[in-house]
Amino acid sequence: MKITKAVIPAAGLGTRVLPATKSMPKEMLPIVDKPAIQYIVEEAVASGITDILIITNRGKGLIEDHFDRAPELEARLSSGDRQAMLEEVIGISRLANIYFVRQKETRGLGHAVNCARSFVGNEPFAVLYGDDVIIGKDPACGQLIRAYEEFGKGILGVKQVTPEAITKYSSLKVENIRDNYFHCTDMVEKPAPDQILSLYSVLGRCVLPPEIFDILDQTPPGAGGEIQLTDAMCALARSTGMVAVNFTGTRYDMGNKLGILQATVEVALSHPQIGNDFRAYLKEIAGNL
Numbered sequence: 001m002k003i004t005k006a007v008i009p010a011a012g013l014g015t016r017v018l019p020a021t022k023s024m025p026k027e028m029l030p031i032v033d034k035p036a037i038q039y040i041v042e043e044a045v046a047s048g049i050t051d052i053l054i055i056t057n058r059g060k061g062l063i064e065d066h067f068d069r070a071p072e073l074e075a076r077l078s079s080g081d082r083q084a085m086l087e088e089v090i091g092i093s094r095l096a097n098i099y100f101v102r103q104k105e106t107r108g109l110g111h112a113v114n115c116a117r118s119f120v121g122n123e124p125f126a127v128l129y130g131d132d133v134i135i136g137k138d139p140a141c142g143q144l145i146r147a148y149e150e151f152g153k154g155i156l157g158v159k160q161v162t163p164e165a166i167t168k169y170s171s172l173k174v175e176n177i178r179d180n181y182f183h184c185t186d187m188v189e190k191p192a193p194d195q196i197l198s199l200y201s202v203l204g205r206c207v208l209p210p211e212i213f214d215i216l217d218q219t220p221p222g223a224g225g226e227i228q229l230t231d232a233m234c235a236l237a238r239s240t241g242m243v244a245v246n247f248t249g250t251r252y253d254m255g256n257k258l259g260i261l262q263a264t265v266e267v268a269l270s271h272p273q274i275g276n277d278f279r280a281y282l283k284e285i286a287g288n289l
């Protein structure tokens, strides 16, 4: 079955980026001139997704506004010679069919994904975490969708992380199939040092079968007292197996301050308008460091 639906959980509290995220959703933090969540929606669309559900909560109205029309702004842009910007602004509202639902309590990523049950119905679907921006020629979500088409089971977007970082992420038991494809039969969220299964971790993308919802219904709170998507995916990996794809592209963690700066610097360096000036500026200040 062709995958056309995606879910973007964006209802977290973003406590690691405070105070910026006190009233501003972290998914709206810009990377140069576009909010993080627009990069994610564009990746989904470039991967063949037509319908996107964004999971929000109180205070995330800015996300809805960003994907809506903006009549006053559009009127202002249409009166000058800013046609290209006008088209870009209108284009954001036409990227996909975008729906919103609120996660009424912040009970974890697994709980957020479970809010998508009636949107998803009985189809496989993609999940793109709202604070993980992945930039690359071949959209990461599309790489996972192709793997789903080949293997017909849940797909995990993975990368290797450092031994120091793995305890903050998930750790997967993997066995290579070929190239960047692996069988995954077990996983653990935020492993203690003696629970580490490998340095491969799920980073921001997966494709899930609709069976995940029944599993999520049965998943008790795990690490941090939250209902963890990893725990539900672990049950799936242990029963049917899942396939992990070591995707290409650079992943930026917009959920922490260093990740935001890395994304900003790297995207700015290749930005068509400011790239050259920014490179000269960086070289100048780097000389004084």
Ligand code: UTP
Pocket (backbone or CB within 6 Å): 009, 010, 011, 012, 013, 014, 015, 016, 017, 055, 103, 105, 106, 107, 108, 109, 111, 112, 129, 130, 131, 132, 255
């Ligand atoms: P994180 O654990 O990074 O989000 O979840 P967080 O809770 O905002 O982070 P900190 O630790 O407080 O800084 C990964 C993704 O899952 C979403 C977040 O919005 C983020 O995109 N999420 C998390 C939800 O939608 N609901 C939740 O209850 C938790």
